[in-house]
Amino acid sequence: MIRLKTSCLLFCLGLVACSESTTPAVHKEQNKAQVTLSNVHQDIKVLASDEFAGRGPLTEGETLTINYLAKQYQDIGLVGAVNGDFLQQVEMAQLTPDQNMKLSIGELSFNAGSDFTARTQQIQTSIEIDNSDVVFVGYGINAPEYQWNDFKDIDVKGKTLIVLVNDPGFATQDDTLFTGNAMTYYGRWTYKYEEAARQGAAAVLIVHETAPAAYPWSVVESSNTGSKYTLIDNNKNASQIPIMGWVDVEAAEAIFNQAGLDYHQLKQRALMPDFTAVNLNSKANLTLNNQITMAKSNNVIAKLTGSESPNEYVVISAHWDHFGTNETDTGPKIFNGAVDNASGTAATLEIARIMAKMHQIKPFKRSIIFANFTAEETGLIGSEQFANGDVIPTKQMVALLNIDGMNVLDGVDYILQYGKGLSEMEDYLAKAASAQGRTVKMDPRPQNGLFFRSDHFSLAKQGVPSLLFMSLGDTDPDYITHKYHKEADDYSADWSLGGVEQDIELLIDIAVQLANNGDWPKWKAESDFKTRRLQDRPSHN
Incomplete structure (x- = not known):
């Protein structure tokens, strides 16, 4: 077992319990235990405090957080899922690219930050791109299920690729092309780097445009010029693309003009499935120097052991991390992350309390895992480590329910669904929502691809059917503009937590069904997720 720091324990004592919500209970008979909102208030208050x-x-802040979570799970009566311990160590590298670099393409020279960004996940102090051929490969997508391959008839080994952000469906708003306005994984920048690495490219530069990216250049610059974390494999991440980059659209236009080509015309051509890559008749040169620091963080993993099928697991998760503290000339700026994601972390604790009591009355047939992941905000790193199967093989995971920000205000008559037609977990969501008298409402911003941007996605890539529970700007229009990833995301004792209450009840409904019914939910759509699940469980699809 881990040792709990005295400072954490003292801090957690003596907190004043807040009043219970007066929100009418919805479908409480399914839970056989009521949500105690004073618990949730207290957990959010602690986790989102300045002390943390x-x-x-x-x-x-990590030490205080993981100690607090482990102590809560221990007090509830759960056991550590990591050989009896609550902590899963996550070894990662902190990579800080030197911004005193220049990118040259042909006769053009570009400045880091303002014109382009470049970083790597390879564990190398220096990476050089030397006279690499520059090729435009459209959207950089190879998707057999959509009869689409931007890499046909070209060998891109050792070359520098320029690719478009998002996917052709968004650009055309044609529902028959990919999934129209709703982003597929093929539109995510992560996919484009992964596919380019599989193709053997030396570098990828994604052309940034605000609408298809869903954020301005300032977000690209701030997210890619500082330190980033990555997991480390046995080969120092040599299978990763050497250079992961972005280029501003004006810089891209200049690169195409230099080759006597029109960027916007070629962007239109790239919307056709018969598009073929275009050589830009230029050479790219770049030297990327890295400062590398090895580090170790921790996931917190707790377990209720099933009575009949203890090696089959329903996983309930939320990331515990946020952005920490920035020191400025005017003093420290603390990013407390009360909604994102102290609220989701507090919910996993309350669900654990309720389900532990239910388990005492009538044990669940399957085991329940409660997982709080590290480093979600820096690239889903903790969940990626968990998805490697070191604690539990993915073939033994029935499904994942992931919470990333809750509705801390009053309850609503709907639940948001992220992704459409992906897996049978959507049917479980619809059934549980109906039992509460709620409807399923589709993600109002499908073009942002939120299904691919939280911890459940690490498990989905390994074939585990997953649901994302996220409520950020839909009930509080001010949240995204003024609080999301900002200092203002602070705890308030005035929150009713009506939305938290109803979503905890809904999550428990789904989890209890899966813990007892023997079902293995399936992927509906043909995808890499379904293919991966077939590898693990060929007899269950």
Whole structure:
């Protein structure tokens, strides 16, 4: 078992319990235990306090957070899922690219930050791109299920690729092309780097445009010029693309003009399935120098052991981390992340309390895992480590329910669904929502691809059917503009937590069904997720 720090325990004592919500109970008979909102208030208050300093990985805030969570799970009566311990160590590298670099393409020279960004996940102090051929490969997509391959008839080994952001469906708003306005994984920048690596490319530069990216260039610059974390494999991440980059659209236009080509015309051509890559008749040169620091963070993993099928697991998760504290000339700026994601972390604790009581009355047939992941905000790193199967093989995971920000205000008559037609978990969601008298409402911003941007996605890539529970800007229009990933995401004792209450009840409904019914939910759509699940469980599809 881990040792719990005295400072954490003292901090957690003596907190004043807040009043219970007066929100009418919805479908409580399914739970056989009521949500105690004073517990949720207290957990959010602790986790989002200034003492926890924004819960930054590798800081004292991490130590306080993981100790607090482990102590709560221990008090509930759960056991550590990591050989009896609650902590799963996550070894990662902190990579900080030197911004005193220049990108040259032909006769053009570009400045880091303002014109382009470049970083790597390879564990190398220096990576050089030397006279690499520059090729435009459209959207950089190879998707057999959509009869689409931007890499046909070209060998891109050692070359520098320029690719478009998002996917052709968004650009055309044609529902018959990919999934129209709703982003597929093929539109995510992560996929484009992964596919380019599989193709043997030396570098990828994604052309940034605000609408298809869903954020301005300032977000690209701030997210890619500082330190980033990555997991480390046995080969120092040599299978990753050497250079992961972005280029501003004006810089891209200049690169195409230099080759006597029109960027916007070629962008239109790239919308056709018969598009073939275009050589830009230029050479790329770049030297990327890295500062590398090895570090270790922790996931917190707790377990209720099933009575009949203890090696089959329903997983309930939320990331514990946020952005920590930034030191400025005017003093420290603490990013407390009360909604994102102290609320989701507090919900996993309350669900554990309720389900532990239910388990005492009538044990669940399957085991329940409660997982709080590290480093979600820096690239889903903790969940990726968990998805490697070191604690539990993915073939033994029935499904994942992931919480990333809750409705801390009053209850609503709907539940948001992220992704459409992906898996049978959507049927479980619809049934549980109907039992509460709620409807399923589709993600109002499908073009942002939120299904591919939270911890459940690490498990989905390994074939585990997953649901995302996220409520950020849909009930509080001010949240995204003024609080999301900002200092203002603070705890309030005035929150009713009516939305938290109803979503906890809904999550428990789904989890209890899966814990007892023997079902193995399936992927509906043909996808890499379904293919991966077939590898693990060929007899269940």
